[in-house]
Amino acid sequence: MSRIAVFPGSFDPFTNGHYDVVQRGLKIFDEVIIGLGINPNKTRYFDSKLMEEKIVEAFKGNSKVSVKTYSGLTAEFARENQAKYILRGLRNTTDFEYENTISQINRDLFEGLETVFLITSPEYAAVSSSVIREVHKFGKSPDKYLPYKL
Amino acid sequence: MSRIAVFPGSFDPFTNGHYDVVQRGLKIFDEVIIGLGINPNKTRYFDSKLMEEKIVEAFKGNSKVSVKTYSGLTAEFARENQAKYILRGLRNTTDFEYENTISQINRDLFEGLETVFLITSPEYAAVSSSVIREVHKFGKSPDKYLPYKL
Amino acid sequence: MSRIAVFPGSFDPFTNGHYDVVQRGLKIFDEVIIGLGINPNKTRYFDSKLMEEKIVEAFKGNSKVSVKTYSGLTAEFARENQAKYILRGLRNTTDFEYENTISQINRDLFEGLETVFLITSPEYAAVSSSVIREVHKFGKSPDKYLPYKL
Amino acid sequence: MSRIAVFPGSFDPFTNGHYDVVQRGLKIFDEVIIGLGINPNKTRYFDSKLMEEKIVEAFKGNSKVSVKTYSGLTAEFARENQAKYILRGLRNTTDFEYENTISQINRDLFEGLETVFLITSPEYAAVSSSVIREVHKFGKSPDKYLPYKL
Amino acid sequence: MSRIAVFPGSFDPFTNGHYDVVQRGLKIFDEVIIGLGINPNKTRYFDSKLMEEKIVEAFKGNSKVSVKTYSGLTAEFARENQAKYILRGLRNTTDFEYENTISQINRDLFEGLETVFLITSPEYAAVSSSVIREVHKFGKSPDKYLPYKL
Amino acid sequence: MSRIAVFPGSFDPFTNGHYDVVQRGLKIFDEVIIGLGINPNKTRYFDSKLMEEKIVEAFKGNSKVSVKTYSGLTAEFARENQAKYILRGLRNTTDFEYENTISQINRDLFEGLETVFLITSPEYAAVSSSVIREVHKFGKSPDKYLPYKL
Numbered sequence: 001m002s003r004i005a006v007f008p009g010s011f012d013p014f015t016n017g018h019y020d021v022v023q024r025g026l027k028i029f030d031e032v033i034i035g036l037g038i039n040p041n042k043t044r045y046f047d048s049k050l051m052e053e054k055i056v057e058a059f060k061g062n063s064k065v066s067v068k069t070y071s072g073l074t075a076e077f078a079r080e081n082q083a084k085y086i087l088r089g090l091r092n093t094t095d096f097e098y099e100n101t102i103s104q105i106n107r108d109l110f111e112g113l114e115t116v117f118l119i120t121s122p123e124y125a126a127v128s129s130s131v132i133r134e135v136h137k138f139g140k141s142p143d144k145y146l147p148y149k150l
Numbered sequence: 151m152s153r154i155a156v157f158p159g160s161f162d163p164f165t166n167g168h169y170d171v172v173q174r175g176l177k178i179f180d181e182v183i184i185g186l187g188i189n190p191n192k193t194r195y196f197d198s199k200l201m202e203e204k205i206v207e208a209f210k211g212n213s214k215v216s217v218k219t220y221s222g223l224t225a226e227f228a229r230e231n232q233a234k235y236i237l238r239g240l241r242n243t244t245d246f247e248y249e250n251t252i253s254q255i256n257r258d259l260f261e262g263l264e265t266v267f268l269i270t271s272p273e274y275a276a277v278s279s280s281v282i283r284e285v286h287k288f289g290k291s292p293d294k295y296l297p298y299k300l
Numbered sequence: 301m302s303r304i305a306v307f308p309g310s311f312d313p314f315t316n317g318h319y320d321v322v323q324r325g326l327k328i329f330d331e332v333i334i335g336l337g338i339n340p341n342k343t344r345y346f347d348s349k350l351m352e353e354k355i356v357e358a359f360k361g362n363s364k365v366s367v368k369t370y371s372g373l374t375a376e377f378a379r380e381n382q383a384k385y386i387l388r389g390l391r392n393t394t395d396f397e398y399e400n401t402i403s404q405i406n407r408d409l410f411e412g413l414e415t416v417f418l419i420t421s422p423e424y425a426a427v428s429s430s431v432i433r434e435v436h437k438f439g440k441s442p443d444k445y446l447p448y449k450l
Numbered sequence: 451m452s453r454i455a456v457f458p459g460s461f462d463p464f465t466n467g468h469y470d471v472v473q474r475g476l477k478i479f480d481e482v483i484i485g486l487g488i489n490p491n492k493t494r495y496f497d498s499k500l501m502e503e504k505i506v507e508a509f510k511g512n513s514k515v516s517v518k519t520y521s522g523l524t525a526e527f528a529r530e531n532q533a534k535y536i537l538r539g540l541r542n543t544t545d546f547e548y549e550n551t552i553s554q555i556n557r558d559l560f561e562g563l564e565t566v567f568l569i570t571s572p573e574y575a576a577v578s579s580s581v582i583r584e585v586h587k588f589g590k591s592p593d594k595y596l597p598y599k600l
Numbered sequence: 601m602s603r604i605a606v607f608p609g610s611f612d613p614f615t616n617g618h619y620d621v622v623q624r625g626l627k628i629f630d631e632v633i634i635g636l637g638i639n640p641n642k643t644r645y646f647d648s649k650l651m652e653e654k655i656v657e658a659f660k661g662n663s664k665v666s667v668k669t670y671s672g673l674t675a676e677f678a679r680e681n682q683a684k685y686i687l688r689g690l691r692n693t694t695d696f697e698y699e700n701t702i703s704q705i706n707r708d709l710f711e712g713l714e715t716v717f718l719i720t721s722p723e724y725a726a727v728s729s730s731v732i733r734e735v736h737k738f739g740k741s742p743d744k745y746l747p748y749k750l
Numbered sequence: 751m752s753r754i755a756v757f758p759g760s761f762d763p764f765t766n767g768h769y770d771v772v773q774r775g776l777k778i779f780d781e782v783i784i785g786l787g788i789n790p791n792k793t794r795y796f797d798s799k800l801m802e803e804k805i806v807e808a809f810k811g812n813s814k815v816s817v818k819t820y821s822g823l824t825a826e827f828a829r830e831n832q833a834k835y836i837l838r839g840l841r842n843t844t845d846f847e848y849e850n851t852i853s854q855i856n857r858d859l860f861e862g863l864e865t866v867f868l869i870t871s872p873e874y875a876a877v878s879s880s881v882i883r884e885v886h887k888f889g890k891s892p893d894k895y896l897p898y899k900l
Contacts, residue, residue: 426854
């Protein structure tokens with residue numbers, strides 16, 4: 001039986017740190033579905049359609065990775081995609097405390113849905129989407145933090 | 151002399167974790183006044199009137215617990231209610247850093263107002279109001295995390 | 301009924317930070333029993349007999365505070381002294397993570413034994429017994445960090 | 451190809467928290483080898499032979515779990531057992547900071563050796579081997595924290 | 601060559617904690633330029649013009665300290681002012697995790713731009729701008745937390 | 751006037767992470783004195799004489815860096831060397847909580863002795879002396895983590 005994991009996030013934008021977690025996740029799972037979460041109440045900086053294309057481009061040629069947008073509960077998205085696992089990266093203790101809450105609830109609501117964590121590689125741990133938006137907004141290129149060209 | 155504590159929060163919604171802290175707080179204090187804080191600049195998800203009713207329902211028959219709404223400084227609310235203590239639960243290090251700041255100021259501004267902490271029971275530590283709102287918004291029942299039925 | 305709390309520690313030495321927590325604890329409890337824990341497998345720097353005397357001296361005239369030495373489980377010590385509460389100070393997140401573990405077990409082993417936390421006042425939060433031992437060992441006086449003279 | 455993970459630790463003793471991580475790890479891996487690490491410079495409280503027997507007993511009938519003792523580097527132990535993964539549980543931020551260091555080095559020294567983390571279930575997060583030793587040393591039974599009888 | 605540092609922040613308001621970091625920073629740097637960052641998308645509580653005046657007032661007579669407003673990247677602001685250093689205070693672990701991200705990016709984007717940290721003095725570590733706004737909003741004077749009169 | 755900083759540690763061994771902090775510290779200070787602290791009660795893994803030689807070798811040709819061994823208080827060592835600054839690296843929140851305590855005491859005991867922090871570069875943040883000892887003890891070369899050959 002195939003091991004399918006979803007890798008959820010708002011990916012505004014998708015960074016080298018995210019890319020690293022997906023690549024390493026492929027050593028554990030047979031398939032990783034990147035779930036680009038759309039929150040209607042939150043304004044994005046990078047358009048979700050554009051981002052979806054960029055992620056597709058970043059993983060071109062890798063049939064084990066796909067991208068889908070979703071709105072709603074991540075756990076629901078996992079179930080709809082027959083995924084028994086949520087893949088997440090941990091950069092620091094703030095991430096840990098946040099994920100601790102979310103993952104327990106997900107396991108609880110959807111029996112057995114396991115969140116599997118990788119610690120972000122040190123060279124990417126300082127890269128956050130919010131900082132990249134800041135850099136981009138003020139006219140600097142953030143390309144060195146991204147697995148594609150903007 | 152009676153030991154009165156206030157237990158302040160936005161309670162959007164009031165959870166089993168909050169309920170646990172109040173129940174355990176009653177072993178320390180003679181009376182616990184739940185202070186449902188109203189912030190005019192912040193939109194609630196659950197109506198404050200409804201939430202007040204639900205909290206009353208959860209503690210029905212327990213004369214040592216009451217609920218009041220307030221807007222303004224928590225320390226002021228404590229003083230108006232002759233409370234010398236603020237009761238708070240700590241779930242994790244993020245909570246700790248936040249409470250550290252608030253409690254020092256409260257003690258400073260209102261001489262001797264003490265904030266007394268209990269560590270949230272492990273089975274409730276992962277329950278956060280924001281996750282429950284999320285669950286509810288997408289049509290799942292969060293009743294198992296609440297000391298009343300929605 | 302009298303609210304009795306134990307305030308356990310190795311107190312090697314007892315500091316102004318400890319003193320502050322006991323004094324503030326007296327606003328919550330009717331009686332605080334300072335429990336100087338003796339661990340036969342661990343070498344102390346300050347003699348436990350001396351430390352006991354110094355703590356007695358620091359609280360002289362305050363009939364609500366007493367000092368006892370004990371070896372064994374803290375929870376057992378609490379029970380032997382009819383204490384339903386353990387009083388503890390929290391200085392930082394490292395303390396929090398440690399106490400989180402201990403307090404859950406104590407509550408679990410001795411039904412209803414509650415650990416009540418105060419956050420150490422900022423001016424004392426940087427004072428640790430280990431740093432004071434260091435200072436003393438190299439011939440500097442640590443008296444300004446202690447509620448008694450060495 | 452079979453996905454083999456090692457689950458290393460000193461297991462002094464092996465707790466319900468460890469048991470939980472192994473059971474959940476089996477949803478991800480085809481085989482989990484529990485590695486009981488022997489450190490000649492550190493005195494154990496529970497005999498390693500006894501502990502090995504107890505772990506075997508806890509997983510009796512489960513052919514996907516085995517136990518081995520080892521001394522040396524964990525990464526070396528993983529390699530000798532054809533394991534491409536190290537499985538670890540995270541209870542809190544202190545664990546996270548520790549594992550962050552170790553896992554990066556392991557990945558670095560043994561190219562591609564991935565450490566996969568699960569967050570310990572909340573009901574077990576407060577259980578630590580050191581607290582259990584304390585409880586046992588003073589004559590209380592820690593059986594409720596263990597997946598076997600001592 | 602003169603060592604110039606910028607001390608950036610939104611300073612809404614500038615507190616005794618900020619003042620303390622600048623004063624101590626002057627022992628390290630020859631000149632500290634306080635950069636009051638203006639974010640057009642974020643509503644301030646205290647007017648930026650007023651705040652600039654108050655900061656000037658607080659450092660009156662000290663020719664090594666100046667104040668400038670800026671919008672844009674902090675690193676850009678540093679470069680425009682020939683500053684090779686960013687000065688920042690750390691109050692707690694939440695601050696640390698945040699600064700960890702920002703400082704790595706700044707060093708990366710502007711080769712060699714170093715962020716130099718001082719740990720906030722304990723008596724000021726609990727003072728946060730957001731708590732002061734709260735206090736002020738409800739009609740209490742926050743003057744004791746500020747190096748000037750409002 | 752010359753800005754002199756001490757960079758204290760047990761350096762068992764001195765790592766690339768330490769080297770990085772010293773190099774970056776030289777942008778702030780005119781001179782950095784590496785203080786290899788000798789604790790008579792603690793057994794070293796790497797001989798202190800050897801380590802001193804290796805550090806000298808690592809900074810050969812750089813007249814702004816020197817190495818000295820010392821036992822006693824770090825603050826005393828700073829004073830003896832006319833250093834007004836202690837330079838320290840921060841890798842994570844555990845480091846932060848530890849340094850928070852130490853630096854306040856140092857500033858307190860030796861009026862005005864400032865501890866200046868740099869956040870360790872991400873590529874070195876996972877390198878700890880204790881892990882390197884482990885790696886070396888089991889016969890692996892830790893040279894890639896060191897600014898010299900062992």
